[in-house]
Amino acid sequence: MTLGYPNRKRQLQKLIQRLGLSNQAPIPWDLLDLALTHPTLSAEANYEQLEFVGDSVVRLVASELLFEVYPHCPVGEFAAIRSILVSDRTLAEIADYYGMSQFLLVAGSAMRDKAGEESRLADCFEAVLATLYLGTHDLTLIRPWLDPHFRQRAAEIIRDPARHNYKAALQEWTQSHHKILPEYKVQQNRQIHNDEERFTAEVWLKGRKLGEGTGRSIKSAEQAAAQVAFLSLVDTQNLTTLQH
Amino acid sequence: MTLGYPNRKRQLQKLIQRLGLSNQAPIPWDLLDLALTHPTLSAEANYEQLEFVGDSVVRLVASELLFEVYPHCPVGEFAAIRSILVSDRTLAEIADYYGMSQFLLVAGSAMRDKAGEESRLADCFEAVLATLYLGTHDLTLIRPWLDPHFRQRAAEIIRDPARHNYKAALQEWTQSHHKILPEYKVQQNRQIHNDEERFTAEVWLKGRKLGEGTGRSIKSAEQAAAQVAFLSLVDTQNLTTLQH
Numbered sequence: 001m002t003l004g005y006p007n008r009k010r011q012l013q014k015l016i017q018r019l020g021l022s023n024q025a026p027i028p029w030d031l032l033d034l035a036l037t038h039p040t041l042s043a044e045a046n047y048e049q050l051e052f053v054g055d056s057v058v059r060l061v062a063s064e065l066l067f068e069v070y071p072h073c074p075v076g077e078f079a080a081i082r083s084i085l086v087s088d089r090t091l092a093e094i095a096d097y098y099g100m101s102q103f104l105l106v107a108g109s110a111m112r113d114k115a116g117e118e119s120r121l122a123d124c125f126e127a128v129l130a131t132l133y134l135g136t137h138d139l140t141l142i143r144p145w146l147d148p149h150f151r152q153r154a155a156e157i158i159r160d161p162a163r164h165n166y167k168a169a170l171q172e173w174t175q176s177h178h179k180i181l182p183e184y185k186v187q188q189n190r191q192i193h194n195d196e197e198r199f200t201a202e203v204w205l206k207g208r209k210l211g212e213g214t215g216r217s218i219k220s221a222e223q224a225a226a227q228v229a230f231l232s233l234v235d236t237q238n239l240t241t242l243q244h
Numbered sequence: 245m246t247l248g249y250p251n252r253k254r255q256l257q258k259l260i261q262r263l264g265l266s267n268q269a270p271i272p273w274d275l276l277d278l279a280l281t282h283p284t285l286s287a288e289a290n291y292e293q294l295e296f297v298g299d300s301v302v303r304l305v306a307s308e309l310l311f312e313v314y315p316h317c318p319v320g321e322f323a324a325i326r327s328i329l330v331s332d333r334t335l336a337e338i339a340d341y342y343g344m345s346q347f348l349l350v351a352g353s354a355m356r357d358k359a360g361e362e363s364r365l366a367d368c369f370e371a372v373l374a375t376l377y378l379g380t381h382d383l384t385l386i387r388p389w390l391d392p393h394f395r396q397r398a399a400e401i402i403r404d405p406a407r408h409n410y411k412a413a414l415q416e417w418t419q420s421h422h423k424i425l426p427e428y429k430v431q432q433n434r435q436i437h438n439d440e441e442r443f444t445a446e447v448w449l450k451g452r453k454l455g456e457g458t459g460r461s462i463k464s465a466e467q468a469a470a471q472v473a474f475l476s477l478v479d480t481q482n483l484t485t486l487q488h
Contacts, residue, residue, distance in 0.1 A: 048319045048428040049311060060300040067297050075292045137380035
């Protein structure tokens with residue numbers, strides 16, 4: 001093992017211990033060093049390739065967990081929950097729980113970019129997951145400590161009525177992908193056939209209408225609109241680009 | 245094991261043998277039955293949940309393979325190649341190679357939907373991958389037979405100048421996601437500073453300009469435009485929805 005800094009391996013061992021893993025586990029230490037090296041420090045040897053693999057690893061962890069814990073959940077809900085679990089926001093929160101930023105080698109210039117902190121943390125977190133995956137080629141070094149975080153969040157999304165809502169899910173998604181919140185336009189309908197049509201809400205993002213829904217209250221109309229928008233967003237068949 | 249049809253297990257064993265696997269392998273046969281049951285046959289017990297997991301499995305196979313075979317490939321290229329490998333078109337081709345459609349239980353009405361055949365095959369292929377993954381919780385029942393397909397395709401994309409092009413990649417992507425081809429608009433430039441600016445090409449999809457590029461020939465300008473479009477499409481940070 002040829003790590004750049006004399007203290008680096010001790011540092012990395014500390015992180016591995018924080019994850020509840022043994023330093024005797026088959027950790028590819030050189031890759032772990034790379035996983036915690038930001039592109040500002042080295043344009044060639046940094047976490048980018050590992051992040052690419054880690055993005056698939058974290059998606060698999062979330063999918064397998066949801067399939068095990070909620071085997072009868074409709075796939076639309078699965079996709080909605082997974083999209084929150086693998087969002088930059090969630091991953092950065094978990095990385096932060098383990099104080100991962102203190103192990104990340106990064107140039108001072110990037111450190112001053114506070115806005116990029118969340119995606120930086122999420123990126124290196126994914127790279128760390130790739131490293132642990134590549135140590136064993138399965139999820140045995142990952143699920144023991146990551147599952148509890150995902151389980152708790154999935155349970156919160158499903159159980160807590162205040163969180164089990166598409167407005168919150170849509171907001172998470174637009175913030176993590178576009179750094180902005182969706183806008184709602186609501187109108188009260190005069191001629192209605194039933195109470196569910198009292199209000200019509202539209203949800204907009206960047207000048208584009210994402211969905212529309214009706215309800216007996218403003219809040220429920222907004223939820224209905226957000227559900228249409230969110231489920232169409234998470235259906236990967238519909239994903240395409242918005243030019244920035 | 246309680247499979248619906250008396251011959252079903254023999255059928256499924258035949259598929260497993262075609263994949264080059266042993267029937268003694270830890271195959272979850274009930275799940276394999278489910279993986280090859282279309283939603284038209286049962287609204288509750290079908291391949292949808294497994295397909296959700298399989299989508300992550302196939303992504304991991306592609307990511308890990310690319311990381312192993314092309315460790316120094318720029319991540320933009322990685323993402324471009326992965327997007328082709330995990331596309332409905334590629335997965336349906338591989339499923340077809342193993343004659344998977346003959347094992348799929350599907351209602352006659354859906355069979356007549358020829359346009360949906362590719363996505364149907366890709367979906368059940370992903371569900372089969374999920375099943376094999378869940379048998380061992382790693383990729384040992386998958387990579388031995390899937391790797392050669394992916395390796396060959398990745399090598400073709402990277403090596404063959406006729407295939408290593410962003411026009412082809414963009415076309416694969418728009419066909420698999422939108423069932424249509426992108427359109428190119430090219431103009432010859434009169435006042436140019438260097439030969440690379442002789443032609444300007446724009447690439448459009450559904451009334452939206454996806455990219456623009458210049459070149460010394462029409463073909464190279466189109467390639468440049470397609471590259472801009474494709475790399476922005478595969479950058480998941482830029483993914484969002486187009487309302488249909």
